[in-house]
Amino acid sequence: MTVRTGYKLAEGRKEMSTQHKMQIVLADITKLKVGAIVNAANNTLLGGGGVDGAIHRAARPELYEHCRGLGGCETGQAKITPGFRLPAQFIIHTVGPVWHGGEQNEAELLAGCYHTSMDLAAENGVTTMAFPAISCGVFGYPLEQAVAIAVQSVQEKLVQYPDIEQVQFCCFSPELESLYLEQLESV
Ligand code: AR6
Numbered sequence: 001m002t003v004r005t006g007y008k009l010a011e012g013r014k015e016m017s018t019q020h021k022m023q024i025v026l027a028d029i030t031k032l033k034v035g036a037i038v039n040a041a042n043n044t045l046l047g048g049g050g051v052d053g054a055i056h057r058a059a060r061p062e063l064y065e066h067c068r069g070l071g072g073c074e075t076g077q078a079k080i081t082p083g084f085r086l087p088a089q090f091i092i093h094t095v096g097p098v099w100h101g102g103e104q105n106e107a108e109l110l111a112g113c114y115h116t117s118m119d120l121a122a123e124n125g126v127t128t129m130a131f132p133a134i135s136c137g138v139f140g141y142p143l144e145q146a147v148a149i150a151v152q153s154v155q156e157k158l159v160q161y162p163d164i165e166q167v168q169f170c171c172f173s174p175e176l177e178s179l180y181l182e183q184l185e186s187v
Contacts, residue, residue: 018155018158018159019155019184019187021158021164021165021166021167022151022154022155022158022167022168022169022184023166023167023168023169024168024169024171024177024180024181024184025130025168025169025170025171026170026171026172026174026177027170027171028054028172029051029054029055029130029132029170030054030055030057030058030059030086031087032087032088032130032168032170033087033088034087034088034128034129034130034166034168035088035089035090035121035125035126035127035128035129036080036083036088036089036090036091036092036120036121036124036126036128036129036130037055037083037086037088037090037091037092037129037130037132037170038078038091038092038093038094038117038129038130038131038132038134039051039052039055039091039092039093039094039132040052040094040095040096040132040133040134040135040137040139041073041093041094041095042095043072043073043074043075043095044072045067045070045072045073045079045093045095046064046067046068047064047067048138049137049138050137050138051132051137051172055086055091058085058086059083059084059085059086059091060084060085062082062084062085063081063084063091066081066082066084067081067093070093073093073094073095074095075095075096075097075109076094076095076096076097076108076109076110076112076113076116077094077095077112077113077116078092078093078094078095078113078116078117078119078120079092079093079120080092080093080120080124081093088130089126090121090124090126092117092120092121092129094113094116094117094134095113096109096110096113096134096135096139096141097109097110097135097139097141098135098139098140099135099139099140099141099142102145106135106141107145107149110134110135110141110146110149110150110153111149111152111153113134113135113153114131114134114149114150114153114154114157115153115156115157117129117131118154118157118158118160118161118164118167119157121161121164122157122160122161122163122164125163126164127163127164127165127166128164128165128166128167128168129164129166129167129168130167130168130169130170131150131154131167131168131169131170132170132172133146133147133150133169133170133171133172133176134146134150136176143175143176143179144179147169147176147179147180147183148183150169150180150183151169151180151183151184151187154167154169155187
């Protein structure tokens with residue numbers, strides 16, 4: 001696992017900057033030992049392919065049984081479950097938008113995923129969490145735009161919730177990793 005952070009604290013500064021709290025990790029999100037990992041799910045919350053499939057395989061069968069009682073989830077919203085067999089304490093399931101060309105509220109919905117996930121994290125006392133690149137796989141969101149929304153949305157919520165100490169952007173490819181790095185450097 002590679003952890004990269006583009007920022008160092010200014011000498012003598014006691015409070016962590018919001019930038020310093022954001023890290024880029026090249027890893028399988030199911031292996032991360034954090035307070036919460038975020039799942040890029042679908043509206044049923046009953047599992048699928050990609051990162052959703054990996055999380056359900058790693059946390060089964062309790063996760064599936066639990067999710068059956070949740071009644072699904074709207075796009076841009078999130079729901080929280082225990083981590084079951086995962087090293088993470090919680091899983092926050094959010095549903096990203098399918099990319100339709102950008103005219104169907106995709107940017108607001110994607111920002112909503114990051115915002116509502118961090119609202120749930122804060123409500124549940126989570127201080128460390130990891131996001132996959134929501135909507136960047138099957139749902140087809142253009143990577144650069146998605147990464148910009150991810151970083152901006154997380155930063156807004158880090159300001160709102162100073163108790164959240166660390167947010168990892170978990171990348172599954174070096175291409176995505178370098179896009180996050182560029183984005184963080186431009187913050
Ligand atoms: N760890 C971290 N990132 C991963 C992992 C993993 N184990 N596996 C894949 N990724 P996707 P979406 C990356 O397709 O676009 C599912 O079927 C992947 O490389 O998982 O939001 C759901 O049920 C990509 O960068 O999610 C939905 O139907 C990112 O995670 C639909 O796919 C997101 O890719 C959601 O599509």
